[in-house]
Amino acid sequence: MKIFIKIIKVVFTILLFAFSIVILYFIALAPKERRFKIAEHSQGLYFSQSMFDILKLQNPDYSDVYFEQSVAFNKRGEYAKGFELLDKAVELDPKLHLGYRGWMKLRKLRDFDNALNDFNTLDSLTPKFVDAPWGEDIDFLRGECYFGKKDYPKAIELFNRNIKNQKEDWADIYSFVYLGLCEYELGNYEKAISEFQRALKQTENVPESYFGIAKAYLKLGQIEKAKENILKAENNIHYKRDDVYNEFLNEIYSFEIMEFKQKLNKK
Amino acid sequence: MKNKLNILLLSSFVLALTLAVWVYYQTTHRIGDIAFDENIDNSEFIVCNEDRITQYYSVETYYQGGEKTIKNELNKLINNLSFNESGFITFRFIVNCENSVGRFRVKMVNSDLKENSFKSNNIKQIQESIKRLKGWQAGKWKDESLDSYYVLNFKIENGKIVDIF
Structure with missing residues (x-):
């Protein structure tokens, strides 16, 4: 019986130590790329943050860790902490992280000037190369910054440069929508219509274009054409540009279309 | 020998329990909660x-x-x-x-x-x-x-x- 209890004790001791060793291995000893993946996939959990903290301690120059650790903070509106981490990532590897930081400043904070600074710095570091921060053409993003700053001529220049980079048939359709919006703001209503129509050449399902065209026709006094287009905007609203994280600068809503439609019907 | 085994068993248990509690806490709490x-x-x-x-x-x-x-x-x-x-x-x-x-x-x-x-x-x-x-x-x-x-x-x-x- 004594031997049996002793065996049980030995087995439990081994199993408990093995459990601890496995945990410690995954937390502090496994290859850093593997631990990075685990932390990345458990984004937001304290566990993920602790993994990143250990990785930073062991690899103070591992820029991706600072970048990835920042994501959960910025998504939750804790920008002081999020951007402190992101700044460190940029300091360690500017070419790799400047674009994302600029993208975050534009899309998360509408901090147009600082976003532009990041995009321009990145551009200067990569001559003769068209950067794509977070997968979007750098000139499209710079165009959005100028649109946000209400500097419409400069926005037009950048959106056109983006279309030239990507070629007419491959450019983001919202380049044309933004061009239309800029021309509209500048009072060039016919030009605005032709820019909105460029988006519709790629696909007929662009409610932003129909809405913009309707507004421009109203300005030109062509009420029937305005009505025709606002109806198309209404019918295509489910194709609108939106994002689960943040409202876009050019985002449109059903209520705006309905209000505009009522305004038109009174004419 | 018996004592040593008991100490080892106790140590392994305390270590495993500490880690399990830590992992549980870390995986059930999120930033911004x-x-x-x-x-x-x-x-x-x-x-x-x-x-x-x-x-x-x-x-x-x-x-x-x-x-x-x-x-x-x-x-x-x-x-x-x-x-x-x-x-x-x-x-x-x-x-x-x-x-x-x-x-x-x-x-x-x-x-x-x-x-x-x-x-x-x-x-x-x-x-x-x-x-x-x-x-x-x-x-x-x-x-x-x-x-x-x-x-x-x-x-x-x-x-x-x-x-x-």
Whole structure:
């Protein structure tokens, strides 16, 4: 019986130590790329943050860790902490992280000037190369910054440069929508219509274009054409540009279309 | 020998237990979680499931008409409030499964995105205004309404609120 209890004790001791060793291995000893993946996939959990903290301690120059650790903070509106981490990532590897930081400043904070600074710095570091921060053409993003700053001529220049980079048939359709919006703001209503129509050449399902065209026709006094287009905007609203994280600068809503439609019907 | 084995068994147990408790705590708590605080939170605001408060982007929590509508509805506040400096005021709160809001927390940064603080009276007024908004729509998962955290940013420039998103 004594031997049996002793065996049980030995087995439990081994199993408990093995459990601890496995945990410690995954937390502090496994290859850093593997631990990075685990932390990345458990984004937001304290566990993920602790993994990143250990990785930073062991690899103070591992820029991706600072970048990835920042994501959960910025998504939750804790920008002081999020951007402190992101700044460190940029300091360690500017070419790799400047674009994302600029993208975050534009899309998360509408901090147009600082976003532009990041995009321009990145551009200067990569001559003769068209950067794509977070997968979007750098000139499209710079165009959005100028649109946000209400500097419409400069926005037009950048959106056109983006279309030239990507070629007419491959450019983001919202380049044309933004061009239309800029021309509209500048009072060039016919030009605005032709820019909105460029988006519709790629696909007929662009409610932003129909809405913009309707507004421009109203300005030109062509009420029937305005009505025709606002109806198309209404019918295509489910194709609108939106994002689960943040409202876009050019985002449109059903209520705006309905209000505009009522305004038109009174004419 | 017997003693040594007992000490080893006890040590392995304490170590494993400590690690298990640590891992459990670390994997059940998230950044930005807001626990009820009787000193600042309204006890009448209740969540439907304290153990399952998700993020707004995971369940598509939204405000009817979007932030554009919030901007319109808070127009008076936007025009009346003035600030001494520029930056961002960020409110994080819960939209519960019944479309009500509560448990507000606020973070503030200056234009260099460093921690900052704005006039507390202004913060209070903005918070009260958010509470009065009626168009919150709880996030859903498979037709079930869920509690979720929402984030609303106020951009301050030249002493005024210039944007809400």
